[in-house]
Amino acid sequence: MADFLEFQGVTKRFGKTIAVNHASFGVKKGEFFSLLGPSGCGKTTLLRMLAGFERPDEGRICLDGKDITDLPPNKRSVNTVFQNYALFPHLSVFDNIAFGLKVAGRPKDEIESEVEKMLRLVQMEDRADHFPNQISGGQKQRVAIARALVNRPRVLLLDEPLAALDLKLRQRMLLELDLIHDEVGITFLYVTHDQGEAMSLSDRIAVMHAGVCEQIARPAEVYEAPKTSFVASFIGDTNFFDGVVSACPEPNYCRLSIGGFAEVLCYNDKQKAVGDRVNLSVRPEKFRISVDPPAGAAPRLNVLRAKVEDIIYSGNHTNYWVSVGERRVAIYQQHLAYLLDEKPIRWGDEVWLSWHADNGYMLDDSAPVDESLLPPKIPQNAAAAGEAK
Amino acid sequence: MKRSFFSLAVLGVVMAFLYGPVLLIFAYGFVPNGASMSFFGADGRFLGFSGKWYSLIFGGHHSVAPLMQSFWLSLRIAGLATVVSCVIGTTAALALHRFKSRLQSVHYALVYTPLVMPDILIGISLLMLFVACGVDCGFWTILVAHVTFCVSYVTMTLLARLQDFDDRLIESAYDLGAGPWYTFFKVELPLLLPGIVAGGLLAFTLSIDDVVITSFVNGAGTNTFPTFVSSMTKHSRNLPAVFALSTLMLCFTCALVGVSKALSRNPQNSKRKSK
Ligand SMILES: Nc1ncnc2c1ncn2[C@@H]1O[C@H](COP(=O)(O)OP(=O)(O)OP(=O)(O)O)[C@@H](O)[C@H]1O
Ligand SMILES: [Mg+2]
Numbered sequence: 121m122a123d124f125l126e127f128q129g130v131t132k133r134f135g136k137t138i139a140v141n142h143a144s145f146g147v148k149k150g151e152f153f154s155l156l157g158p159s160g161c162g163k164t165t166l167l168r169m170l171a172g173f174e175r176p177d178e179g180r181i182c183l184d185g186k187d188i189t190d191l192p193p194n195k196r197s198v199n200t201v202f203q204n205y206a207l208f209p210h211l212s213v214f215d216n217i218a219f220g221l222k223v224a225g226r227p228k229d230e231i232e233s234e235v236e237k238m239l240r241l242v243q244m245e246d247r248a249d250h251f252p253n254q255i256s257g258g259q260k261q262r263v264a265i266a267r268a269l270v271n272r273p274r275v276l277l278l279d280e281p282l283a284a285l286d287l288k289l290r291q292r293m294l295l296e297l298d299l300i301h302d303e304v305g306i307t308f309l310y311v312t313h314d315q316g317e318a319m320s321l322s323d324r325i326a327v328m329h330a331g332v333c334e335q336i337a338r339p340a341e342v343y344e345a346p347k348t349s350f351v352a353s354f355i356g357d358t359n360f361f362d363g364v365v366s367a368c369p370e371p372n373y374c375r376l377s378i379g380g381f382a383e384v385l386c387y388n389d390k391q392k393a394v395g396d397r398v399n400l401s402v403r404p405e406k407f408r409i410s411v412d413p414p415a416g417a418a419p420r421l422n423v424l425r426a427k428v429e430d431i432i433y434s435g436n437h438t439n440y441w442v443s444v445g446e447r448r449v450a451i452y453q454q455h456l457a458y459l460l461d462e463k464p465i466r467w468g469d470e471v472w473l474s475w476h477a478d479n480g481y482m483l484d485d486s487a488p489v490d491e492s493l494l495p496p497k498i499p500q501n502a503a504a505a506g507e508a509k
Numbered sequence: 510m511k512r513s514f515f516s517l518a519v520l521g522v523v524m525a526f527l528y529g530p531v532l533l534i535f536a537y538g539f540v541p542n543g544a545s546m547s548f549f550g551a552d553g554r555f556l557g558f559s560g561k562w563y564s565l566i567f568g569g570h571h572s573v574a575p576l577m578q579s580f581w582l583s584l585r586i587a588g589l590a591t592v593v594s595c596v597i598g599t600t601a602a603l604a605l606h607r608f609k610s611r612l613q614s615v616h617y618a619l620v621y622t623p624l625v626m627p628d629i630l631i632g633i634s635l636l637m638l639f640v641a642c643g644v645d646c647g648f649w650t651i652l653v654a655h656v657t658f659c660v661s662y663v664t665m666t667l668l669a670r671l672q673d674f675d676d677r678l679i680e681s682a683y684d685l686g687a688g689p690w691y692t693f694f695k696v697e698l699p700l701l702l703p704g705i706v707a708g709g710l711l712a713f714t715l716s717i718d719d720v721v722i723t724s725f726v727n728g729a730g731t732n733t734f735p736t737f738v739s740s741m742t743k744h745s746r747n748l749p750a751v752f753a754l755s756t757l758m759l760c761f762t763c764a765l766v767g768v769s770k771a772l773s774r775n776p777q778n779s780k781r782k783s784k
Contacts, residue, residue: 193684194686195686204677206678208678209678219685219687223686268685
């Protein structure tokens with residue numbers, strides 16, 4: 121069965137830049153779907169094509185089985201919450217929300233009751249007669265959502281609606297958005313470059329990079345099983361290990377020899393054969409480090425000796441950078457017990473580094489990744505660079 | 510800052526040059542003797558103020574009939590020229606703002622030219638055009654001439670306003686289901702109204718006191734207020750009536766400016782003040 125909202129090979133070019141490159145995916149009815157990606161990757165362009173402000177150069181967009189690619193924006197049953205809210209400055213909060221209903225020519229008392237209902241939903245009843253320049257950013261935001269929702273769109277498009285808000289307000293609005301979504305049951309298409317927002321709100325996420333949708337999956341899947349090195353590094357931090365399969369000791373597991381590092385065991389869900397190149401991603405929190413060797417040798421545990429190079433304490437966890445051979449590895453370790461769980465780890469200590477073979481994930485590509493997206497370099501380099509200046 | 514004698518003197522001179530003539534006009538609107546233009550009789554006795562010029566005007570006396578005729582003509586032409594140039598100027602500004610073409614700079618230059626061209630050149634060229642077309646000069650040629658230069662002012666004023674117009678408002682109106690006309694009347698027009706009013710006001714004042722261009726295209730016997738006044742003999746017995754009318758016009762213009770100021774004030778600002 122076809123999905124509620126479907127992008128079929130949608131492509132958009134601006135001169136030489138390809139803003140969106142063959143985007144094909146479906147969004148289910150009532151789903152909270154996010155487009156996540158760095159600035160300039162084509163998220164807004166994709167959204168504007170759905171809203172009708174841009175025409176795709178190729179491909180079709182279908183909503184509820186109907187091709188809406190060529191419909192003008194005012195004939196589509198989708199509504200947008202713009203990044204800067206775009207409230208009408210000459211209309212009061214009430215009239216802003218009522219705009220869509222007035223256009224539709226609904227009777228006056230119906231408009232009134234609908235707008236009242238919306239005002240209650242976004243908790244702005246007492247500000248109905250204020251003008252947009254008399255309310256705060258968070259309130260504008262809520263009016264913008266109400267103005268779009270009151271028309272009962274089939275899909276609500278939100279283009280980085282929280283980008284202009286401060287952190288505290290953003291967190292509160294995040295919660296409210298989630299509540300509103302649960303309450304109205306409308307399909308949300310949410311654009312953001314903030315992985316935290318996307319992770320916490322979405323049913324599914326499309327991670328975009330340079331106009332291409334690199335992975336479309338549930339948040340946990342995107343995090344734990346990233347398809348490409350871009351996805352792995354854009355969402356959370358990770359360690360990449362480029363290696364060659366040296367042996368396959370048991371089904372579904374293989375040994376990787378990683379240049380300048382060590383030979384490690386990893387889960388082989390991609391059915392790689394001996395001699396294949398593999399790009400392995402291991403999240404920093406998947407490692408354990410300890411002064412004593414890990415107790416009770418669990419099966420398929422990789423255990424290595426490492427030297428601590430840097431420690432950054434951040435309350436609920438500590439970041440360690442350790443060196444193994446020629447490689448540096450980033451590690452997050454949670455503090456499970458009061459103060460310090462185990463023997464304290466200090467700079468320069470020789471420690472044990474361990475992780476389970478299942479906790480590494482093979483990526484589809486081995487392409488070199490954007491340097492700026494790698495975990496932060498050890499401060500020694502930064503200090504050296506600082507001195508050189 | 511300390512007020513020195515010098516700065517006060519400069520202020521006094523500037524004020525005298527700016528507003529002295531206006532006060533004089535106002536005063537001479539009440540002169541009792543139109544022939545001598547003096548408040549004093551031959552024997553040096555003060556004759557007092559007279560309201561007879563005002564009563565001539567309001568009474569519709571035949572001696573001021575041509576003056577009144579020219580005055581009403583000026584008002585009609587200025588009013589019509591304002592409306593027409595507002596409509597044309599607004600559409601021109603919107604088009605120039607929205608459709609950025611390669612000829613953009615050429616279009617801007619075309620709009621800009623009448624602002625910098627000497628009036629006398631516009632007057633002559635328009636007259637040549639009307640003659641070439643075989644049009645009789647009169648009311649309509651004056652109107653066309655006034656619209657020609659007023660449109661530029663309205664367009665330029667509005668283009669400046671459009672610089673800080675948020676185009677996303679139009680998109681959000683479309684997004685909420687509005688068509689182009691609904692969007693224009695409910696979103697663009699209310700937001701641009703202060704700019705249109707400002708442009709219209711400029712057009713009105715320019716039209717009502719234009720002498721140079723009008724004197725080329727008015728043809729025989731058709732006089733607007735400024736051309737009539739300038740053609741009046743220096744020693745016309747009814748000159749004080751001109752002063753009286755000018756005073757009335759000044760009051761009218763001030764009232765117009767006041768009204769437009771009140772109109773163009775943003776509703777949200779006035780609301781905020783009242784709170
Ligand atoms: N109207 C346009 N004309 C030319 N190029 C454009 C236009 N709109 C977008 N682009 C280009 O298309 C690419 C994608 O832009 P888009 O606005 O979709 O990015 P985005 O993912 O929304 O980024 P951001 O997170 O910064 O909003 C960019 O390289 C941008 O320069
Ligand atoms: Mg964007």
